[in-house]
Amino acid sequence: MDSISPRDASSFVPIQDFIFKVTSRCNLNCAYCYMYNKGDLSYLQQPKVMPVAVVDAAIERIRAYSSASGTRRVSIILHGGEPLLAGQTFFRRFVEKANSELMPDVQPVFNMQTNGTLLDQSWLDLLRELDIRFGISLDGPESINDANRVDHRGRGSYARVRRAIDLVLADSRVDDLFGGVLSVINLDADPLEIYDLYRCLGIRSADFLLPDGNYYNPPAGLIAGSTDTPYADWLIRLFIKWFSDDDPTLRIRIFEDIIGLIFGLPIGMDDLGGGGNGAIVIESDGTIEPVDFLKVCGDRFTKTDLNVADSDIADAYQSELIRISLADGSMLCKKCQQCPVKAVCGGGYLPHRYSVVNGFDNPSVYCHNLMRLIIYIQQKVVDALPVTLRHKLNIGPLVSNVNRQA
Amino acid sequence: VANVSNGDSDSNQEQQTVGWDSGTKFTVDLREIELTAEERADISSAIIDVILERTRIEAEVIDGSWRKYSKYIS
Numbered sequence: 001m002d003s004i005s006p007r008d009a010s011s012f013v014p015i016q017d018f019i020f021k022v023t024s025r026c027n028l029n030c031a032y033c034y035m036y037n038k039g040d041l042s043y044l045q046q047p048k049v050m051p052v053a054v055v056d057a058a059i060e061r062i063r064a065y066s067s068a069s070g071t072r073r074v075s076i077i078l079h080g081g082e083p084l085l086a087g088q089t090f091f092r093r094f095v096e097k098a099n100s101e102l103m104p105d106v107q108p109v110f111n112m113q114t115n116g117t118l119l120d121q122s123w124l125d126l127l128r129e130l131d132i133r134f135g136i137s138l139d140g141p142e143s144i145n146d147a148n149r150v151d152h153r154g155r156g157s158y159a160r161v162r163r164a165i166d167l168v169l170a171d172s173r174v175d176d177l178f179g180g181v182l183s184v185i186n187l188d189a190d191p192l193e194i195y196d197l198y199r200c201l202g203i204r205s206a207d208f209l210l211p212d213g214n215y216y217n218p219p220a221g222l223i224a225g226s227t228d229t230p231y232a233d234w235l236i237r238l239f240i241k242w243f244s245d246d247d248p249t250l251r252i253r254i255f256e257d258i259i260g261l262i263f264g265l266p267i268g269m270d271d272l273g274g275g276g277n278g279a280i281v282i283e284s285d286g287t288i289e290p291v292d293f294l295k296v297c298g299d300r301f302t303k304t305d306l307n308v309a310d311s312d313i314a315d316a317y318q319s320e321l322i323r324i325s326l327a328d329g330s331m332l333c334k335k336c337q338q339c340p341v342k343a344v345c346g347g348g349y350l351p352h353r354y355s356v357v358n359g360f361d362n363p364s365v366y367c368h369n370l371m372r373l374i375i376y377i378q379q380k381v382v383d384a385l386p387v388t389l390r391h392k393l394n395i396g397p398l399v400s401n402v403n404r405q406a
Numbered sequence: 407v408a409n410v411s412n413g414d415s416d417s418n419q420e421q422q423t424v425g426w427d428s429g430t431k432f433t434v435d436l437r438e439i440e441l442t443a444e445e446r447a448d449i450s451s452a453i454i455d456v457i458l459e460r461t462r463i464e465a466e467v468i469d470g471s472w473r474k475y476s477k478y479i480s
Contacts, residue, residue: 017475077478113478135479179480207479248456253479256457264435265461269476277473293477329473343433349476378432386448393439396430 013276013326015313016074018062019292022050022090023081024284028115028157031148032184032220034212034351035081040295042303047284049086054286055094057308059101065313066106074102077279078112078132079292084119088126095130113137113182115149117157119164121171128173135179136165140194144186169202180205180251187221187230191238199250207253208235210271212296214365215355224365232372239373243380258377261344262395271349274329274342280316282308288316290325297354324360325350333361340398344378345370436462 024046026036036043047054066074076098078091095110102108112127116136127134138161139145146156168178183194185208198206210231213219221230235254242252257268270277270291281289281302288306295302304319316322324331328350336347347353348364355362364370379397382390390396436458449455 019475019477075474077475079478111478111480133480177480179478182477182479205479207476209476243451243453246452248453256461259454259457260461262433263458263461264433264437265458266437267461267464268473270473271476273473275473277475279475291475340432381451381454384449384451384454386445386450389441389445389448392445393434394429394431395434396432398432 013278014069014071015065015278015280015316015326016071017077017277017279018058018074019077019079019279019281020050020055020058020094021046021080021281021284021292022078022083022086022094024048024050025085026080026082026115027085027117027151028082028149029152029154030150030184032211034293034296038212038217038296040299040301042295042300043081045285049090050282050284050286052093054282054284054308055097057286058282059098061308061311061313062098063101063106066102068314071106073107073109075109075111078110081284082115082118083112084114084123088123091126091130091132095132109133111135111179115157116161116164117151119167121167124167124171124174127177131177133177133179135182136161136168137183138162138165138181139183139186140189141197144189144194147186147188148184165201165203180207180253182207182209184209184211185231185234187234191234192241195238195241195250204249205251205253207269208238210349210352210366210369212293212349212351214296214352215362217296218365222365222369227368229369229372231366232369232376235369235373236376239377239380243384255377258344258374259381262378262381264343270328272344273346275346276327276329278326280313280322280326288313288319288322290319290322291350293349293351294321294325294354296351331360333358333363335363339363339371341371341374344374 024043025048031037062074098108110130110132112132112134114134114136116138139149142156142158145158149157151157168174181198181203183206211219213222215224218224239255242255253269257272261268261273270279279291281292283289286308287304288308288311289302289304292302302321304322306315306319329346332342332347336342348366348370350360352364352366353360353362375398382395382397446455
């Protein structure tokens with residue numbers, strides 16, 4: 001197989017997603033947090049809240065980069081830590097500054113992920129006014145959510161998050177802003193219990209993330225190299241329920257992405273599918289970094305010597321790690337390149353491929369899980385197609401030694 | 407640290423042997439195979455139908471491949 005160097009592969013990946021670490025602390029202390037609890041301590045040297053000077057410099061760099069590259073639309077993701085800790089004055093100024101500097105030539109789209117604990121009516125009013133789309137992190141019912149999502153005193157966050165979700169769902173003005181809930185899979189939880197809760201609450205979109213880990217720091221319940229598929233089994237239980245209900249008023253992103261990729265459609269998330277993605281991080285001190293989930297690979301792993309104070313956005317391509325992260329779907333190990341499922345899994349999430357010995361030159365630590373899940377879903381989707389259409393598309397199930405009856 | 411050799415791996419991870427159901431494809435590109443309205447109507451799964459429609463519209467709007475940062479949902 002021909003090799004693709006990080007430079008070649010990323011040279012055509014435009015940067016369009018700017019993840020602003022507007023805070024570098026969180027009021028929660030989730031056990032699985034890839035920012036603060038997976039070995040990276042660099043946040044301790046970061047400003048707790050992004051200074052105004054960093055905001056202004058970053059926006060000016062984005063304006064210049066967009067102008068030079070012909071980019072007409074950028075996604076600005078307000079992220080943390082917990083971004084709401086930055087306060088409403090910060091948010092208002094940030095958005096006003098970005099709009100005034102970028103528009104009309106570049107359309108900024110504002111997104112935010114919050115843990116929801118601080119979200120109240122005044123925040124909803126502001127998010128509506130500033131047109132900021134947002135998602136809320138929740139792992140499921142109280143006992144499941146609070147197993148991991150606790151504050152620094154060990155107190156569960158469910159009650160506070162649930163209040164926020166109830167408030168959001170009762171406010172029709174933010175219907176188009178609320179993207180749904182983001183959940184991290186807990187193997188001890190019953191996925192159907194979570195599904196029932198989300199249906200009951202009227203949540204319209206959810207995603208279930210695999211806990212971050214890799215070969216030297218494996219995710220909970222997974223032994224690196226093992227052929228056990230506990231995460232696939234968990235997700236398949238959820239998929240069976242969701243697919244058989246056949247009610248698209250609850251979107252489940254991971255399943256939609258897999259089905260879309262089976263049909264060759266190019267839209268998806270950075271944890272599935274091939275090709276590049278255009279995301280970089282602006283840390284709270286202005287450092288330009290690759291995507292933050294690579295922090296699970298080690299302390300200071302994502303650090304670069306690039307800063308918006310004196311570096312252009314295009315300088316990001318100088319960093320090998322940023323080039324790799326931009327081209328993650330194209331940078332596959334030999335085994336993945338030969339795998340018939342690669343068009344869907346894309347080699348899996350970049351941090352999940354990491355080992356100390358081989359770097360990213362491995363299949364995902366979730367390889368067996370991804371393969372089993374994807375093969376299962378493909379089979380069910382093919383089965384659901386009319387026979388004539390199956391023949392026209394020439395699509396059929398894949399026989400695999402990891403595919404078992406669910 | 408960021409070692410990627412793209413194909414030079416001699417990974418010690420267990421190799422998986424995957425057998426194909428020969429003669430059929432695992433994925434298809436619906437951007438290249440246009441479905442008729444009748445064929446779309448024959449898809450009885452509301453979920454599949456909605457995904458196809460939604461993803462096509464998004465693809466047209468975005469005009470190309472787009473993989474988004476997965477640590478947020480919107």
